[in-house]
Amino acid sequence: MAPTDNMLISVAVPTLNRCAYLREALESILSQTYTNIEVIVSNNQSTDETREFLDLIRDPRVAVFHHEKRLSMVENWNFCLSKSSGVYFLLLSDDDFLDAKFIEECISAINRLRVEEKEDISVIYGNVITVDTHGMQLYSRKNESITEPELGWQFLAGWFRENRNVQLCSTLFETEQLKAIGGFTSDNLYAPDAISRNLLLINAKTLFVPNAKSYYRVHLSSETNSTFSASTRLDWDLKMVSLILSKMDKAEYIPWLTKLGFRYAKKRYILSSLERIQSGNWLENLSSFNQKYVRVFGRKDLFLLGLPELALRFILNNRLGRQFKGVVRNVINLRSA
Incomplete structure (x- = not known):
């Protein structure tokens, strides 16, 4: 699916028992200055007030799914992907949030490219600001100044050197290409998003958008935190x-x-x-x-x-x-x- 000036963007939020954070995440999505979005919320059998909160949402752009059976983290991610129909797909964890112009900055950046430059861009990503449980900034590790689309091997080289700071909340995936590789892999629970992103980029391109900002929250209850040796x-x-x-x-x-x-x-x-x-x-x-x-x-x-x-x-x-x-x-x- 080729990028267009007013393309539909899918934003998905898998959630489990984090209603307070979920409110902030959804508020940051629905207040985006770029409005041609669809929002998929996948409630993974929450036992707090999440269901009641979601049932009150009346924005027609929001589709809510309540699961009666608990899914694994990666299963929930892939469920969200299966319900997405936008040109690009953003998976926002329920404890992260976006700057109001995040999507607008990404779409503007790709629309400024020449037609031939837009081809094969599988991933668009912005800068990440790391915050604590209260949303206060801890640090912001900015990426190198990259002004042109990068080939996959160039991105990988920078990522291996830790010069590419990328999180799920800062990444737009080309939806159909992500579906074509099977979505997110469950073979590596430590970094399923990194594997999928890098597999997409092997023979494609990425676009860095420095003015697109997202907020990645660090706290003890992160499922992928320090549970692995x-x-x-x-x-x-x-x-x-x-x-x-x-x-x-x-x-x-x-x-x-x-x-x-x-x-x-x-x-x-x-x-x-x-x-x-x-x-x-x-x-x-x-x-x-x-x-x-x-x-x-x-x-x-x-x-x-x-x-x-x-x-x-x-x-x-x-x-x-x-x-x-x-x-x-x-x-x-x-x-x-």
Whole structure:
């Protein structure tokens, strides 16, 4: 389905027992300055006041579905996708919300492109602002300044280098293409959205819209929060890298992207292991880290890269390290003022 000036956009909200947040999410959707939208709300057997709240909504753009049987997270996402008929599809978690001009900025950006540039754009994404449970800003990690549509391999390279900050709430998927790959995969519960997005982009393009802002909420009850071990996360990250690159047409980029992908997985494993070492039995967790690291990356890599980086991050994360980083930031700010 080709993009048009006034294309229909589907916005879906899967929800479960978060009525207070759901109100804010829906308010941010229905107050969008771009009005040609359909809204799908999938109530996953909530036991709070969610049903009563949703039954009061009279906006004709909103379709509400109440489930009598509990769905998994990914099943609920795919149910939302199955009910969507827009050119692009946005899945907004019930605890996230959008800037009022988010969709307008995305549509304006794609409409400014030449006809040939619009072809094969499978994903449009904006900047993400991370907020706490009260909606107060924690931080905003901006993306690199990308002014043109990117090919899939270019995006993947940036993502593996962690120069592309993308969340579900900041992403418009081309609906028919997302359906064509089977929607969201349940093979990786740690990052089902990342797998689907990257599979879409392998042989397509992405468009970054810096003025499109969305708000990603961090709190303890996130289903995909810290329920998985560092070892499981590493296994899934490596599986994701292998799966994505196995589908890529451009063979000349695969060795380079594989190296970047392994480096990405390695860094994430070090960070998640550090969390465990700091919060639990540090000697036992350090031993587990060493054993897994050697099995995957080798003993030489452990002593040359793994343990030194783990030690450095441990130092920087303690009180003196945080103070040192604060001094460095202040010096940088003074020089740039």
